[in-house]
Structure formats: structure tokens, C-alpha cells
Amino acid sequence: MRKPLRFFPLPLLLLCLICLHPFRPEPAANSKPYGVFIGLETADLKRLRPYRTVVIEPSSFSAEQVKALQAEGKNVYGYLNLGSIENYRPYYERFATITLAPYENWPEERWVDVSSPVWQTFVVNELGAAYAALGLDGFFLDNCEVYALYPREDIFNGLTTMLRGLNRYQKPCIINGGDVFVSACIENGTARTLFDGVNQESVFTKIDFAKNRYVAQDTETRTYYLDYLTRAKEAGLKVYLLEYRPTAKLAAEIQDYCEKNGFVAYLANEKELR
Template sequence: MKKVVINTALICIFFLSICFLIYRFCKVKQMKKDYGVFIGTDNIDKIKGYNVVVVEPASIDVSGVEFLHKTNEKVYAYLDIGSLENYRPYFNEFKEKTLGLYENWEDEYWMDVSDIAWQKLIVDKLGRDIVDKGFDGFFIDNCDVYYNYPTEEIFNGLSSILQGLRSLNMTKKYKIDIIINGGDTFVSRCIENKTATELFDGVNQECVFTDIDFENKTYKEKNESDIEYFKEYLANIKKHIPEVYLIEYGANSNLIKEIENYCNENGFHWYNARGLDLK
């Protein structure tokens, strides 16, 4: 009788252990990934299970945004305010307002963001379209135009565009976030001017730990001095801006552990992209 009781108990323990493992497996499967950037893909069927995901809005309609929201918490729209790509439908209208070629990007030009017509395009047309489609935020690119052309006109032009995008929040019941990608010179001045929190909610920095070899189309580890610069920069950002994101390119397993530890310690989000095309 005693042996039967012991065997029954062992069977129960075994059964409970299996149930626990199944529960843990299902829970892990249901956990969302933190952050993903997919502005180079038009196959939204593969974009699933993220807390925050960034996509190119040009080819996505309202139903597409609704589809993404079914499996992703927040969906942000990529919006380039500081440069002009030659494949955009408005390229011919604004090509005479460009300032110069964008190094390493042969189809792109730095834009004169002080141009009023450009500001209206970004805010009243592109920004409005993003809001109307139901996106949760703007992922703003190429504020680095201020680093390349550090004039008051360029700084004020960027600020005016961001203020205009902020005003679009008034038409929605929920707040639409603004994340600045790169633009450390512009962002740092906004912090100095105490206007940062008025203009944006977070900062994304590419290549804190990794670097891009454009000539050979490969990725490598960044040199220590540059890593330290960005760590100091992001430490300052953290004091003023609530959300910090990183995009790294082709980080290997050892570097992944280092980045994970750094982001966990600081409460940052990060994405390890396989390539510059961000597919």
C-alpha cells in the first residue's frame, strides 16, 4: 500500500512538472519582443509580437495599421524631415531646395528645413496622413541636417516642424509620441534650451556599439572612444527624456550580451538589425 502511495505521488509530481513546463513555454511564447524597426519591408505579415515597432507608412493604409496593432503594442511611422530621397513622389517639387548630397546614400539629399513649403508638406500632409491612419507615434529621421548645416535657420526649421507635429495631437484622444532618430547635435541643443520635452518624447541612437563599413557593406564593432561619447550623450539624455532606443547592426553574440547588459542597466530599448535595409 505504501509503495502504491509513493508511486501515485511520483506520478502526480511528474504530471505537475509537465504542466508547469507547458505553462512556462506558453508564457515565453506570448511575451512580446521589446523593439523592432522594419522601414525597409512592405511585408507586414511578418511583423508580430513587439512592444514598439517602426514601419514605413507610405504603403500602409488604415487597415494595415489595424492589422499591425493586433499583434504589436505600439506602431510608429517613419518620417524623414531632414532629407529628401529621389524616390519620393514629391522629389521634383523640392529638389531645388536641397542643400547637398547625403554621404553614403546616393539617392538622398540634405533638405533646407527652413523652407515653409517643406514644413507644410511634412506637417499638414505627411504628418496628418500618419495621424489619420492611426499610428501611435512618429519616428523622426535626419535631424542631423543641423550637424551638417549648423545655422539658426536650420535649427529653427527643425523645431517648427516638430512643433507642428506636436499640434496634431490635439486632434486625437491619445497622445502621439515623437521619437528623434540620431540628431545628437540638435537634441543636445534642445536640452540646453530646455525645449526638448516640448518637442519630442524619446531618442533613438544608431550604432552606439556597432559601426557600418559602407565601402565593404559590412558591420563591425565601434571604437572605444566613439562608444564612450555616445554613452555619455545617452546618460545626459536619460536625465531629460523618458525613452531611449538603440539600433545596432550585425552585433555578434558577445556584443549582444554587452549591449543587453548596458540597456538593462539603463532601462533602454534596443534592436539588433541584420542589415541597413531594415527588412
């Protein structure tokens, strides 16, 4: 038997539609201070919408895309790897002979001999120039930890040579990690002449690569990093944290600590930073 049609009053009909398709507002543009999205595909640009400062992989973006992000009020930093090289980079074979050792937990990556003038010139005159031409607001410089692994004067000088070279593009630089190198620069008084801020990963959290999970950082390491970041702040550097999938309780602790100390944190969902 065919059921008779029923006509609902308009307000009731709207209520039914809302229940079937609840309204989910888009996150407010630029409502969050900072996010690192090195693994982001350009098809997922909407992920960047809530952030005021974003770090991207510049080789995946065009100048027009960078400009569009800036038109939304964002500061756009480009990732630049100073101390290691990934085997998927189109220039990997050019520099394979000056690599030093495998990068632990990242099988596609190797440390580079940054004392090599060939590498220094490439980073500054080719990569740096190409990325600056995109119109980026700054550089996010990775893997200065090479100095901690190879604490030699020529390695230290290689890093400082590249930093001074990149300064010609007049863009602020954030050093990701590299606490031993950064501490040496603070001690000799050159830090503020070479870079503007530091980003430290895994202060409150860490990645358990063996079990592919995210856990709380041990107390000794956390204390070390917080002391280091306090010294960086006192030296006039901006301080950023990058944490991986903290619990809700730990996330609240991180945000509270950063607010009290003038730091900025990004809480990532995964190590791939998509």
C-alpha cells in the same frame, strides 16, 4: 523484388514524422520590446509578430493594416524624414530645388533646407496629416543631423517649427539620431516639449560602407554616444538603440548595458531594416 509493407506502431510512426518535419514554434507575439522595420514589405508582416513597438514606413501600409497590428497589442510608429529626401519619393521633384547636398553613403538621398517654409508646411500639413490619419501611435523622425551639417539658427528653427507643428496630432515622437540638435534642445530646456524619446544608431556597432560589412564601433564614438544618451535619459527622454549585426558576445553586452541603464535596443540584421 517488391519489399513487403511494414506497419509501425502508432507512436513510432509519429516519432518518424516528427524527425522528418521537426516542429518549429512561431515566436511569441509581443515578446520583444522594439523593432525598426522601415524597409519591410507588407508581404512580410509576420516579421513584426514578436515585437511590442514597431517602426514602419507608413506609405507602405494602409489604415486597416495599422489597425490590425494594434489589435495584436503593438504600438506602431511611422517613419517621417524631416531633414532629407529620397529620390524615389513621389514628391521629390517638388522639393529638388531646395536640397542642399548629397547624403553620404546613401546615393538616392539628399539633405533638405529645413528652413524653407514650403518644406515645413509640406511635412506638417501633408505628410504629418496623412500619416496621422492612418491611426499611427507615434512618429519616428529622422535626419535632424541636418543641423550638425548646417549649424545655423534658421536650420535649428526649421526643425523646431516642424516638431511643434507635428505636436498638433498629439502623438509621441522619437528623434532618430540628431544628437547635436537634441543636445541643444536639452540645453535650452525645450526637449521634452518637442519630443518624447531618442533613437541612436551605431552606438556599439557601425556599418563599414566601403567594405559592406558590420563591425564594432570605435571606443571614442561609443563613449560619446553613451554620454549623450545618459544626458537624454536624465532629461526625461526615452532612449532606444539601433545596432547592426553585432557578434553574439557584443549583443549580450548591448542587452546587458541597456537593462542596467533603462534603455531599449533593437539588433538589426541588415542596414535596409527589412
